[in-house]
Amino acid sequence: MQLTHATPTLRPSTSLRYTQAMEMLRRLSRLSRAIFATGRKRTQNHMTHIVAGNIAPGFSLKSLDNKEYSLATLVERGPVVAAFFKISCPVCQFTFPFLERLCKHYGGHAVTFLGISQDDARSTAKFAREYGITFPILIDDENGYVVSNAYGLTNVPTIFLIDIDGTVKVSSMGFDKKDLETVGAELAERKKISLAPLFRPDEIVPANKPG
Template sequence: MKWLSHLFGGHEMAALNVGDPAPDFALNTLDGKKFSLQEALERGPVVAAFFKVSCPTCQYTFPFLERLHKAYGNRNVTLIGISQNDRKDTATFVKEYGVTFPIVLDDIRTYPVSNA
């Protein structure tokens, strides 16, 4: 199954077990601000949605995620989108799907957060 990992960033992905904390990360948001998972977790639960703009499931899901953000965003629940695309394509996706929650950009060459 090693060959499969090369389809997704070229690195073997570490497996997290249920209940394991997610590894900390800090990435830039689409609007240039720094987002830290650890800082967000200090405020409350975090829902991370990994996506590619060409993914039909992501396109279908993001309007629902936006509704969750509007319903629970003021209750110390952070919803964050983690894009595996470049800034330009991600900005187009955000505009097209009316996303108002923070979007961070994973490095499109190595995907350090997606592969964590």
């Protein structure tokens, strides 16, 4: 025997309530999508790291030898290369010896190289010894990553070349061979000296390594 399904007939009052309920659900759905989109946009804006052309946020941090370094004071003397890192990051370990080379070529009175560590001072000092880093390393860990957050860091290493007017000339995330060469070229031009090759002919250096 085949069953026959009767189609229910809605009374006018029931039909009206049903229509109103569906309209309310549609409005709530549109509202929730709008709130989600706004929140996502704000989060993305908050997390966007500082890029070339932006003004670098000021900072003042202490180094491993307890000396205070202020960006505002340093840029009065010349450009600043600030490299954020974590000691456990393999790409940071790969990158920092090349930063040390750049420092030996172009560092000095008119150009300041800084490492900005997200680890404690003791572990960071060990990192500096192991990888032969001689330029000052500042500690951001004890400050709750205040400076790292100000720069909107999402990955390490992240390297900034900051000009004397506070403008970011180069913003580089991870290891990027071309970006490091650009930093060298900018500093050579600033110091009016010959551009020194950063990579040796016998070295096999990838174009980039994501941080």
